[in-house]
Amino acid sequence: MSDDLNENCGVFGIFGHKDAARFTYLGIYALQHRGQESAGIAIADGSSVKCYKAMGLVSEVFNEEILAKMKGCLAIGHIRYSTTGSSEIKNAQPLLVDHYLGSVAIAHNGNLVNTQCLRKHLEEHGSIFQSTMDSEVIVHLLAKAHGERFEDRLIKALKQIKGAYSLMVLNKDQLVAVRDPHGFRPLCLGVLDGAYVFASETCALDLIQAKYLREVEPGELVIVDRRGIRSLKPFPRARPAQCIFEYIYFARPDSLVYGKGVYRIRKNLGRELAQESPVDADIVVPMPDSGNCAALGFSEASGIPFEMGFIRNHYVGRTFIQPSQPVRDLGVKVKINPVRDVIKGKRVVVVEDSIVRGTTSRTRMQNLREAGAKEVHMRVSCPPHRHPCFYGIDFPTRKELIASSHSTEEIGKYLGLDSLGYLSMEGMIKSMPYKKDKFCLSCFDGKYPVRCSEKPIPKFG
Numbered sequence: 306m307s308d309d310l311n312e313n314c315g316v317f318g319i320f321g322h323k324d325a326a327r328f329t330y331l332g333i334y335a336l337q338h339r340g341q342e343s344a345g346i347a348i349a350d351g352s353s354v355k356c357y358k359a360m361g362l363v364s365e366v367f368n369e370e371i372l373a374k375m376k377g378c379l380a381i382g383h384i385r386y387s388t389t390g391s392s393e394i395k396n397a398q399p400l401l402v403d404h405y406l407g408s409v410a411i412a413h414n415g416n417l418v419n420t421q422c423l424r425k426h427l428e429e430h431g432s433i434f435q436s437t438m439d440s441e442v443i444v445h446l447l448a449k450a451h452g453e454r455f456e457d458r459l460i461k462a463l464k465q466i467k468g469a470y471s472l473m474v475l476n477k478d479q480l481v482a483v484r485d486p487h488g489f490r491p492l493c494l495g496v497l498d499g500a501y502v503f504a505s506e507t508c509a510l511d512l513i514q515a516k517y518l519r520e521v522e523p524g525e526l527v528i529v530d531r532r533g534i535r536s537l538k539p540f541p542r543a544r545p546a547q548c549i550f551e552y553i554y555f556a557r558p559d560s561l562v563y564g565k566g567v568y569r570i571r572k573n574l575g576r577e578l579a580q581e582s583p584v585d586a587d588i589v590v591p592m593p594d595s596g597n598c599a600a601l602g603f604s605e606a607s608g609i610p611f612e613m614g615f616i617r618n619h620y621v622g623r624t625f626i627q628p629s630q631p632v633r634d635l636g637v638k639v640k641i642n643p644v645r646d647v648i649k650g651k652r653v654v655v656v657e658d659s660i661v662r663g664t665t666s667r668t669r670m671q672n673l674r675e676a677g678a679k680e681v682h683m684r685v686s687c688p689p690h691r692h693p694c695f696y697g698i699d700f701p702t703r704k705e706l707i708a709s710s711h712s713t714e715e716i717g718k719y720l721g722l723d724s725l726g727y728l729s730m731e732g733m734i735k736s737m738p739y740k741k742d743k744f745c746l747s748c749f750d751g752k753y754p755v756r757c758s759e760k761p762i763p764k765f766g
């Protein structure tokens with residue numbers, strides 16, 4: 306993807322390992338692609354919960370000295386993306402609160418859609434919020450809920466919220482993993498030396514050599530404590546709405562998401578794209594890194610040779626993803642550069658995973674022409690994005706999405722292309738391991754499984 310589009314968060318949790326803090330550090334390290342603004346770990350030792358978090362990448366936030374002080378066998382971790390306005394430490398997670406029933410820490414991936422009215426109601430009844438995060442509503446609801454056991458109060462709180470949440474909840478001696486009834490965001494379960502491990506993606510399990518067991522199912526609560534592991538399904542059944550965009554762009558290609566390998570699915574998308582939208586070209590060039598697998602599929606199906614015509618600079622720091630426009634423009638040139646020797650005199654077909662605003666793609670296509678490309682075509686491995694996301698992906702507003710107000714032909718002209726083709730909705734679904742009714746497709750078709758009656762809160766936790 307040429308435009309910066311960001312997942313909000315990644316979550317990780319472990320129960321029953323003496324090295325819980327270090328494994329959580331490694332787990333969120335593997336999930337760094339899901340958020341780069343802040344990182345945090347909360348740890349419990351059976352009598353209390355402590356938390357350390359700061360702005361920055363996981364490797365910048367934690368060091369050996371900090372991890373050595375984090376004693377305990379239960380931990381949760383979180384990495385977060387945000388933009389200006391809410392890019393502050395008070396919005397970093399895990400969120401730790403103390404109340405008369407004990408300390409609770411939560412780490413949330415996703416976005417809730419009814420927190421504005423819940424928050425107003427809670428504030429009118431005396432709750433004092435520390436942050437602007439939607440996730441904080443959950444802990445206030447938890448504090449007010451009645452019930453004998455912790456899980457009873459948690460379920461009562463969760464029944465009041467709507468939207469997307471894959472949650473890790475930690476108290477002094479319990480770890481609870483929850484996925485919302487629609488299953489918008491992924492969450493998997495693994496095991497390591499008898500300790501249970503949860504993560505947004507299996508790449509986090511791989512890094513610590515945990516064995517993948519299964520997905521946490523939509524609407525499932527998995528509770529781990531000294532009595533063992535239990536599963537509850539306390540919510541009414543809801544229509545499944547797993548984010549399809551995890552398969553297209555967000556997740557790492559070496560991960561399993563919703564139980565299936567991302568790499569193979571991305572290749573399928575590329576193969577389908579080559580069949581639907583063929584083009585006469587000399588080379589297939591991926592937009593690195595997210596277009597790599599789809600470009601491989603496109604090349605295999607079309608017989609056009611695959612070439613790394615763009616090289617990504619992997620050492621560009623966060624300076625170049627700051628949201629101010631002048632810096633963003635500079636970032637376009639610094640992050641990805643065309644390989645003149647590969648491009649010169651060639652008819653190039655670029656495989657992209659999506660076009661959001663189109664501004665960055667336009668510069669990149671100009672760079673290809675400057676590098677001597679004879680023709681520049683683009684093929685996109687999903688349908689046009691015409692609608693915003695309310696469930697945890699940082700999409701621009703509808704107005705900023707180029708496909709919401711321009712035809713494919715107009716976009717192709719704006720990008721300076723010889724031709725542009727998107728994968729159809731049918732082609733995208735055909736490439737997936739599940740049927741259409743298992744997915745959220747809202748950013749493509751504008752049909753929202755959970756209505757957002759409120760104006761979207763731009764950034765959350």
Ligand code: SF4
Binds near residue numbers: 694695
């Ligand atoms: S709207 Fe798009 S990005 Fe958001 S959850 Fe649905 S499929 Fe994913």
